[in-house]
Amino acid sequence: MGLTNWAGNLTFGAARVHRPGSVDQVREVVAGAERVRVLGSGHSFNDIADTPADLVSVAGLAVEPRIDVEAGTVTVAGGVRYGELATFLDAEGFALHNLGSLPHISVAGAVATGTHGSGVASGNLATAVAGIELVTADGDLVRIGRGDADFPGSVVSLGALGVVVGVTLDVRPSYTIRQHIFERLPRTVLDERWDEIAAAGYSVSLFTGWAGDTVDQLWLKLADGEEPDGFGAVPARRQMHPIAAMSPVSCTEQGGVPGPWHRRLPHFKLEFTPSNGEELQTEFFVARQDAVEAFAAVERVRHLVTPVLQISEIRVVAADDLWLSPHYGRDSVALHFTWIRDEARVAPVVAALESALAHLAPRPHWGKVFHHAARPERLADFLALRDRLDPSRKFGNAFVERHLAAE
Incomplete structure (x- = not known):
């Protein structure tokens, strides 16, 4: 079996895989190649890093921080x-x-x-x-x-x-972070108090299966001086995994125990490999002020979503000025979906979600499963920059040409 991504849903088609140990070796590979793509940790779920030519892994670059x-x-x-x-x-x-x-x-x-x-x-x-x-x-x-x-x-x-x-x-x-988990947040409260919930901690995540009248879990990661508010949800009495039926052994410590930032902000511990790649992921971003309308849009197609869904996560991300960022120019709510690893069943559900959210101008996470991406506002500027830095399209591939094509 050839080189695959973390999820195992994509086998790279590269003719050659390079693992340089120095920047000079990277320069030599790139200068001598006709087409090149770069591989990071392989945590993308689509063909963004794929190429039929030369694939360069940067995992082995020996540069001390x-x-x-x-x-x-x-x-x-x-x-x-x-x-x-x-x-x-x-x-x-x-x-x-x-x-x-x-x-x-x-x-x-x-x-x-x-x-x-x-x-x-x-x-x-x-x-x-x-x-x-x-x-x-x-x-x-x-x-x-x-x-x-x-x-x-x-x-x-x-x-x-x-x-x-x-x-x-x-x-x-x-800095120090404390992580508190609440269960069964009333669904009506999510709509009524969305702005408060989104701002209720240094970092906030909600996990839901889009079924029933409650949101499964509310994860609040609080900085010193912040107090948890469960908004009517019930404090968890045990360590939790985002998928409640799964063991929480891979999850970072909860229960309000103070700990260093890097041991609380991620949901999962570095020393574990959560899910073992047995999943696909999709994520769409809409404007944060449109969150409640987006929730309703997802629920209109939940009869399609729930049969192939493991769990969904809702988060917020502040706006930025980076041209191809999914959060360019607008504060965003992230609607994340962790699917079963069955591409044939998941693909039409993703299409249905894109259609349901279309009136809210959704932007996809570039590294996850999606079909269509709206033209980025600054795409013309980006393509002009690419023309200067890479006029021969050495770093192009099918993914780039599909989603960053000029009009």
Whole structure:
């Protein structure tokens, strides 16, 4: 069996897979290749990283993280996983502003796709980027920093501009988070008090199967000084997994026990591999003020959704100014769906969701299962940037051409 993604639903078609151990080796591979795509941790669920030509994994780049205390940044290799970086930072007394549900994902891959955590004041993980180091089509090493004209188009780039070998991220002093879980939030309360619930913690997640008159679980991740409000839901009396029937052994500690930021913000522990890849994922983003209408839209097709759904998660993400970001220019509510791993059954359900949400201008998560993506507002600017950095489309592939085609 060939190289697959984490979920196992895609086998890469690359003729050659390169695992360089240095930036110079990356430059040599890129300069000599006709077509190149980049592989991070493989946590995408579609063909965004696929290619019939050369596939470059950046997981082996041996670059030690470098903290610049005066600038308030850390510079890391693009392939480092967030969990490993977070452990290093916390030991040095520093932290990132947020983390995704899984600490297993790579920095460059998460940034390139606009992957996110949650919080009304927290932008996606790419908003922490202060600069990138990019190997472009000729094998040149280019540095693009915040404030440069090309920066907003170069961070969330879907791998279409080059190989990101280094990323500089903003850091802050380390902080403590407490995680509280509540069960059976009344469904009517979600609509009536949505704005309060979304802002009820440093990071907020709701898990639901879209059935019945309650939301299954409310996860509140609270900073020091914040007190939990369950909004009529019942405090959990045990450790919980987002899918209540599953063992919580892989989940980060709950029950309001204080802990370091990197041991509470993710839902899952770095030392475990949750779900073992036996799933597909889809995620759509709509404007945060349209959340209640979006919930109703999902419920109109829940008779299609529930037979193939494992669990759904609702989160919020702050707006940003990154051209291809799913959160460009608008505060967003994220509607995430974890499906059974059956592409034939899931595909028509995803199409039904896209149709149900169409009037709310949904944007997909670039790394997950979807059919259509609305034309990004700044696509023309991004394509002009790509024309300068990669005029021969060396870093293109079928995914990029489908979703970033010029009019």
